[in-house]
Amino acid sequence: MPYKLIYSIGKNRRSLRSWLTEYYNVDLNTLDIEALHASMFSCYILLLALTIIIGYLKFFSLSNPYKYLVALVTFIFIAEIIGKIYAFNAGTNFPIYNIILLLQFCLYPLIFKNIIINQKVKYMIIGAGITLGLFFLFNCKNFITFPSKGIMALSIYIIFSSLVVLYQMLQNPSILSPVHHPDFWFATANIIFFSTTFLFFGVLNHILRIGQSLPEWGYYIIWIANMVFYSLYLVTILANAGRGTSR
Amino acid sequence: MQEGALLDDGFVIPLMAGTILFIVLSVFIIFFVILYSRAQLKFRLERQQFQQALLESEIEIRKETLHSVARDLHDNLGQIASLIKINMNLLQAEIQGENQYLEESKTLLSRLIQDMRQLTNELYAQDLSKIDLSDMIRKDLDRVNTTGVIQIAFHDETQNLSLSPEIALFLYRMSQEMIHNILKHSEAVSAKINLYNTGQSLVLKVQDDGRGFNPNQNPGNGLNTIRDRCKIIGAKCDIQSLKNKGTFIEVIYPLQNHVHPLKPSGKNSPGR
Numbered sequence: 001m002p003y004k005l006i007y008s009i010g011k012n013r014r015s016l017r018s019w020l021t022e023y024y025n026v027d028l029n030t031l032d033i034e035a036l037h038a039s040m041f042s043c044y045i046l047l048l049a050l051t052i053i054i055g056y057l058k059f060f061s062l063s064n065p066y067k068y069l070v071a072l073v074t075f076i077f078i079a080e081i082i083g084k085i086y087a088f089n090a091g092t093n094f095p096i097y098n099i100i101l102l103l104q105f106c107l108y109p110l111i112f113k114n115i116i117i118n119q120k121v122k123y124m125i126i127g128a129g130i131t132l133g134l135f136f137l138f139n140c141k142n143f144i145t146f147p148s149k150g151i152m153a154l155s156i157y158i159i160f161s162s163l164v165v166l167y168q169m170l171q172n173p174s175i176l177s178p179v180h181h182p183d184f185w186f187a188t189a190n191i192i193f194f195s196t197t198f199l200f201f202g203v204l205n206h207i208l209r210i211g212q213s214l215p216e217w218g219y220y221i222i223w224i225a226n227m228v229f230y231s232l233y234l235v236t237i238l239a240n241a242g243r244g245t246s247r
Numbered sequence: 248m249q250e251g252a253l254l255d256d257g258f259v260i261p262l263m264a265g266t267i268l269f270i271v272l273s274v275f276i277i278f279f280v281i282l283y284s285r286a287q288l289k290f291r292l293e294r295q296q297f298q299q300a301l302l303e304s305e306i307e308i309r310k311e312t313l314h315s316v317a318r319d320l321h322d323n324l325g326q327i328a329s330l331i332k333i334n335m336n337l338l339q340a341e342i343q344g345e346n347q348y349l350e351e352s353k354t355l356l357s358r359l360i361q362d363m364r365q366l367t368n369e370l371y372a373q374d375l376s377k378i379d380l381s382d383m384i385r386k387d388l389d390r391v392n393t394t395g396v397i398q399i400a401f402h403d404e405t406q407n408l409s410l411s412p413e414i415a416l417f418l419y420r421m422s423q424e425m426i427h428n429i430l431k432h433s434e435a436v437s438a439k440i441n442l443y444n445t446g447q448s449l450v451l452k453v454q455d456d457g458r459g460f461n462p463n464q465n466p467g468n469g470l471n472t473i474r475d476r477c478k479i480i481g482a483k484c485d486i487q488s489l490k491n492k493g494t495f496i497e498v499i500y501p502l503q504n505h506v507h508p509l510k511p512s513g514k515n516s517p518g519r
């Protein structure tokens with residue numbers, strides 16, 4: 001039970017593993033972690049596939065920004081599968097994450113260009129996205145390393161742009177409630193996910209600096225964040241398809 | 248990968264940061280939804296005010312147009328007709344005898360001057376207090392039926408009905424929109440309009456035998472306008488249609504309501 005976990009953590013500073021063993025007779029030493037990770041990846045890929053299928057089924061009723069969103073999710077789906085195969089053969093999938101990052105720097109400005117109405121702000125955001133993308137491309141020393149700094153830069157860019165989208169919603173309210181407004185779900189998904197990744201990769205750098213390795217729960221947090229992220233993207237696509245356009 | 252304790256010193260700060268982030272995001276999203284709902288309410292009130300202002304100007308423009316036409320008839324055409332009559336009298340004096348065609352022309356001219364005088368009086372007198380919904384619908388339908396494109400029957404059972412001119416104008420505009428839709432979209436051969444009073448409500452029903460449509464898909468500006476006008480006056484609107492089975496639209500205005508569409512009422516009225 002959650003309150004017992006919090007109590008024992010607070011009082012005795014116990015580890016999650018020992019708590020699980022004592023209260024639920026779950027022995028993580030015998031639990032197949034590989035199988036667990038494989039199941040988590042399968043769920044993630046299935047969610048991406050579902051988002052893509054629904055995106056293409058409703059493609060012609062989506063407005064322009066969300067057509068680009070469907071394209072982005074498609075590229076990420078393909079990249080994740082290629083990454084998994086690459087990791088199986090080469091032992092790492094970091095080069096694929098560099099490519100995903102570049103794709104995101106290309107597609108997110110296109111999405112925001114079609115959502116934001118104010119011309120000056122629109123071109124500022126597009127310019128910032130292209131500049132960051134080019135900066136990352138020309139300053140990337142090694143495609144084999146994980147692009148944590150690039151992801152942090154992308155996170156700041158997306159969070160800022162999503163806040164602009166939310167501000168635009170407040171300045172130009174429509175008859176739709178926020179629950180039915182695709183821009184709201186899109187911006188919320190971005191803010192939640194990219195805040196989490198920004199914090200996570202900041203934490204990762206700190207952990208590596210103090211000489212420790214990433215704890216297991218770190219991967220679960222990233223997985224949960226991804227699942228929430230793409231679920232909200234799916235909701236965004238359904239909200240946009242449901243009423244034609246967001247404006 | 249080493250088995251890390253959940254609360255080793257190296258992870259206290261990240262965990263706290265993560266928790267704070269989660270709380271901040273939750274508060275932010277809730278705060279945004281509240282702010283947006285307020286902005287939406289303000290937008291709806293402004294829209295309602297705009298629609299009311301638009302309708303006020305529509306009524307005002309109509310009144311001014313009628314007065315302007317009456318003035319032109321009296322000042323220009325009436326005077327010209329009177330001058331023609333004077334010239335004809337002078338012409339008769341010069342001819343010094345009776346002329347059949349001249350007499351007929353003078354009679355016709357007298358009738359013209361009399362009819363114009365009557366029309367001018369009617370136009371001046373036709374202020375808002377004299378809008379008769381049934382008459383106005385009947386006149387529109389007479390014009391439509393004479394074209395021969397479609398026959399629209401009108402059944403009026405609203406004797407002795409007292410309706411405010413603003414409500415009458417709203418209902419008239421809705422009937423015009425419905426007739427327009429029948430002519431433009433329905434491809435119907437016949438249609439009927441029923442206007443009757445149940446004692447508690449005034450009911451306007453329009454039905455055609457046209458090609459129908461899906462009411463849930465892209466209703467179109469015309470139908471949205473009808474729904475918006477119904478909301479403003481507190482009437483109910485029911486639109487039913489099936490493919491190739493025609494369309495049925497019913498507007499029910501509750502007579503106890505007597506909501507003045509141009510005066511604020513209720514807690515959501517503008518300015519409150």
